[in-house]
Amino acid sequence: MPPVLFRPSLRAVCVLLPALLAACSERTDDGPVVVSAIGGAPGMADPARSVLDPPARVLLDATAQGLVRFDAAGQIEPGVAERWSVIDNGMSYIFRLRDSEWPDGRTVSAGEVVRLLRRQLGPTSRNPLAPFLTAIDEIVEMTPEVIEIRLKRPRPDLLKLFAQPELAIFRLTAPGGSGPYRIVAQRGPVTRLRPAFDPSRAADNDVAKPPADATIKLIGERAAMAIARFRAELSDGVLGGGFSDWPIVLETRIPPISRRFDPAAGLFGLAITSRDGVLADPANRAAIARSVDRAGFTASISPEWATTTQLLPEQLDSAAPPALAPWTQALGPNDRTPRATIDAWRAANPGDIRVRVALPAGPGATILYGYVGAALQSLGITPERVGPDAPAELRLVDEVAPYDSARWYVARACQPCGGVAQIAIEAARDADSPRLRSQQIAAADAALASDVAFIPIARPLRWSLVSTRLKAWTGNTRAWHPLNHLRGDTN
Template identity: 80%
Template sequence: MLLPPSPRTVVSSLLVCAATLLAACSEKPDSGPIVASAIGAAPALVDPAKGQLDPSARVLLDSTAQGLVRFDAAGQIEPGIAERWSVIDNGTSYIFRLRDAEWPDGQAVTAAEVVRLLRRQLVPRSRNILAPFLTAIDEIVEMTPEVIEIRLKRPRPDLLKLFAQPELAIFRVAPSQSGSGPFRILAQRGPVARLRPAFDPSRAADDQAAEPSTDANVKLIGERAAMAIARFDAGLADVVLGGSFIDWPIVLETRIAPIARRFDPAAGLFGLAFNNRDGVLANAVNRAAIARSIDRAGFTAAISPEWESTVQLLPEQLDSAAPPALAAWTQASGPDDLSPRATIDAWRAANPGTITMRVALPPGPGATILYGYVAGALASLGIAAERVAPDAPADLRLIDEVAPYDSARWYVARACQPCGGVAQLAIEAAREADSPRLRSQQIAAADAALASDVAFIPIARPLRWSLVSPRLRSWTANSRAWHPLNHLRPDTN
């Protein structure tokens, strides 16, 4: 009987194939434009109102269509199309003054068009992934040709961090898909987009900086992880962006120097949501037995010894009124407590038959390792595991996401996939809260309810990594795990 290849064999084969394809390449990035590989599909300008963006599409959109504000190299807010802003009326009004900016066709960016484009991302039919977290917005209005106001129903101190995300870039769908910079697409063919800095209309015509050197250009390549890693290993790329736990085992099979391997202290969720509440999963006690059985510390150590596991949903208290809640299953078992296997066997005695659980995971060696740990835990309970695609119907589904802003409400809302009625009511009450105090109380109630309900199995915080050459001195680790192409080295800021 033929045995399936081990993850290490698969990783090595991927690298050999990728290295062979790159062997004929002659481009050397020792000087000149940055060559950036983004793990994902070929970079394409995609309208965020139509759904979730591929990682390389996020990079391209952020590079060519800035929002009102942006993230800098450290993940902090900096001006985008808005040169300055103020917050008034107890945090319920944000007023933005736009700077001089223009579209690729030379037309000026106006407040009226910015208002229209932002409204488009927030209408009920929009599939923008940030829309559910922007329901506090009452209206967006043009005050003058250079000033817009965003009026809120309730104060939201984290609004700017949401508006800095690529999903809220000021993106023109028609007459052509485009933005106002900081880069323009010079040429695009297949998986390669060549970018050049956008012209700044505020500069004088005789300003030598108005025409940047070609060294400020960027060659952005969207490709599979094995190709991106092999390209960097061969010295044909300056940076690899968008790495996660899925691809990290591939890096470990290379000779890439440790100094080039960079990690972000990413804040977010990494764990398994219970997507089905039928049969054995209808009972919180059974869900807790499954959660207890997963060796999360063993899994994270198998990926990286530096990757720490966790058993709590919130990374810290954030804007919750209470410290992170801990589920009962995380505590030491008492002498009268049933073991996880005994718990499931008791349910099986009353409900005879085979139990099969579908686990939705992405492809890749890191996910294969995770599946091994999850399948092993289920097998110890007498449950058969079946691996399915990320978007397939499933009983357990991986959530691996970086938080777009620093509110505990994002964590409880994303962990509810679904969750019990008490948690759902608290999450909705937190969204509708008209004061920070009430909001924080409802968030704490939701966190406690999710822990009691066992709706989510925390495993770790998201693992995010980049490969960075020494010439990119401005690359900075940050909790957003976001690295704008115009902030990778001093001469491209």
């Protein structure tokens, strides 16, 4: 059994609790809602120029909504656009903008929205969603209140992409957006937010200063600090929890009713990021994939966390059910054991075999390294743990899918992949009909499974800590919880 090495993080909880209790006064139910988002300080970041960490995504979603946005259940609701229609057999989306204001009180215009969206999806943008929006042909202003997004190919999942924080209508000058919140003050990791005045939804008397319990104090901080704050009843919720931090929660006395999980859809597994040395041979990649004790690992984090050996969670928009890799089948009488496969390669390629595994920090990641390292060592491979952004041969992919298309899964699993899979992925992107697109996705899925380009382990584990004040918190496949949909009594 791999060692469980997470005591330093647990000690941090014990140290932080007295400090928090001494530094903070007890909250009252009529005060601001206090929410911790796991990560760094939640600063306003330009989604076209930087990759956002979780607190920055939460802040951007709260202050700069997109054309549409997600509600508490992960479904589409109006954002800057009050309504929309799809015409021309799915080749055109028409959005009518509602009355909304920038932080300085100026009205948001269609021309500004068009310009900002073009920038978000332009050739120099670092927006991680841009590669999945290549079907967009033009974004045009039709009237001062109406814009049109014209497509080269139909994309029924377009709205779910536009609801992501990375496509918020965000203005660089006097940074911000149209709400639903405004930044009142920022100091270190703490950002204070109040509801924005909404000219299209608010009654006249809503222009007055909002009550204290309608405001939010958003804190970006490490998981240990966020958990300690919640345990000390100094916050109402913790958002953005993942597998690596969950063992800390298990060592606290936070009641089970406050521990919530999302049925998150996405990828959790090891990408084969190098095809040199021992990983050049798909049989060796298969040997590693077969040797990982998935059930042991997930059970050590949470007994309810199910494993998987397939890339796609379900068929989705693929033309075929999820492909099963040959290594997932029972060994036949003529098949080699995984160790025999590696030994044969070693005989032809003498010398030490080392494989670097890129993982994030945290006790859960340490447990994962224990299981992956044990699998590699059982094959005579020396493992080395490195940071998440360091050069490595195996890299953990732990991501929630931004929309419900199998193309996202096959594209994210290709880091890199074989030529057959790559050609099919590109063909799916450029397909001019849903039928052809689904066929190419199925071909890519089958090629990735046969090529062992990705080692699936489970689906993403996402958790929150939720107090009784956050009555509207709802688990969803996006694992996304907008600040304006936590209480259930704010817009």
